[in-house]
Amino acid sequence: MSKAPVRVAVTGAAGQIGYALLFRIASGEMLGKDQPVILQLLDLPQAQKACQGVIMELDDCAFPLLAGVFATDNPDVAFKDADICMLVGARPRGPGMERAELLSANGAIFTVQGKSIAENAKEDVKVLVVGNPANTNAYIARKSAMKVGRTNPANYHGMLRLDHNRALSMAAAKIGRPVSSLRKMAVWGNHSPTMYTDYRNATSNGDSVKALINDAAWNNDVFLPTVAKRGAAIIEARGLSSAASAANAAICHVRDWVLGTEDWVTMGVPSDGSYGVPEGIIFGFPCECKNGSYKIIQGLEIDAYSQEKIAKTLKELQEEADAVKSML
Numbered sequence: 001m002s003k004a005p006v007r008v009a010v011t012g013a014a015g016q017i018g019y020a021l022l023f024r025i026a027s028g029e030m031l032g033k034d035q036p037v038i039l040q041l042l043d044l045p046q047a048q049k050a051c052q053g054v055i056m057e058l059d060d061c062a063f064p065l066l067a068g069v070f071a072t073d074n075p076d077v078a079f080k081d082a083d084i085c086m087l088v089g090a091r092p093r094g095p096g097m098e099r100a101e102l103l104s105a106n107g108a109i110f111t112v113q114g115k116s117i118a119e120n121a122k123e124d125v126k127v128l129v130v131g132n133p134a135n136t137n138a139y140i141a142r143k144s145a146m147k148v149g150r151t152n153p154a155n156y157h158g159m160l161r162l163d164h165n166r167a168l169s170m171a172a173a174k175i176g177r178p179v180s181s182l183r184k185m186a187v188w189g190n191h192s193p194t195m196y197t198d199y200r201n202a203t204s205n206g207d208s209v210k211a212l213i214n215d216a217a218w219n220n221d222v223f224l225p226t227v228a229k230r231g232a233a234i235i236e237a238r239g240l241s242s243a244a245s246a247a248n249a250a251i252c253h254v255r256d257w258v259l260g261t262e263d264w265v266t267m268g269v270p271s272d273g274s275y276g277v278p279e280g281i282i283f284g285f286p287c288e289c290k291n292g293s294y295k296i297i298q299g300l301e302i303d304a305y306s307q308e309k310i311a312k313t314l315k316e317l318q319e320e321a322d323a324v325k326s327m328l
């Protein structure tokens, strides 16, 4: 007997990332090749015509797993009974901007949507914020949802998976081994230039990546800044922010959360106080997932260099949280 459909709400459905995301969800790449889905698309009134075009194309793919799709400009309709909400809809930055500059333009979106999710979605809804600045937007959505109650505050995430995937790719190239050989990469903190990408615990076919690279200067002067500034480099090259790789990362995040991980992955999750990060800050941590829930990996050694990096990215997130206090 076929499974009951999972309801996936996607905001910003008419945008670049939406276009790279929806077809992959409908084809079963996110939730499995035996899992029917219903897509509930949200975008602004002026984007409804474009959403209808996307729906026409989804229809034209005749995806066997697509059990339904609709578009709306009303968050309460889009999030109704949703099992998963992927909050992509927000303004992207242009050349020369930092992601934090988007806070005033985008933050307000997430007060409205957090509240609407808490009022309308399933109680165990899983929420992933992709729209930038992703950590603090997730923080806003979670706080707004918590005022309503009903949904699980642990299930409001911000996306750091793109940074994790970028780090995997770059480390694999450096050691001359396939990405598939790598395990235990971690990106701590904010999806911003202060993020701390950490391969101290990473392995490649069981060998220490740190020992294989054995070059602290390359780590500090090349690897960390290249991963941290990759988003800007893509905007510079494409004239537009990353879209296909961002959609891919969102699929990886939700897939691992729902279907489980073999090992650890980076997720931006509300801190439970782990590693001295105050409760509620949405922070990139190494996590493992099982039976639809996640756990922050505990007990990793944090050396002085790492502690300094983690403190820096935490400080930035605390400043962002302070800056949005009035919205909450």
Ligand code: NAD
Pocket: 011, 012, 013, 014, 015, 016, 017, 018, 042, 043, 044, 047, 088, 089, 090, 091, 092, 093, 109, 129, 130, 131, 132, 133, 134, 159, 160, 162, 163, 191, 241, 242, 243, 246
């Ligand atoms: P885009 O401009 O192509 O699309 C954004 C869409 O969101 C548009 O269709 C717009 O109408 C819609 N939108 C705006 N406000 C909305 C609202 N209140 N409700 C619903 N929809 C709304 O942008 P994009 O390239 O798809 O990027 C979307 C966001 O994702 C940006 O903020 C971008 O910076 C961010 N992003 C994050 C990551 C990450 O790793 N976390 C990676 C890439 C991009």
Ligand code: LMR
Pocket: 092, 093, 099, 132, 162, 230, 231, 232, 234, 241, 242, 246
């Ligand atoms: C990225 O990392 O590619 C996105 O967050 C887009 C951006 O503004 O950098």
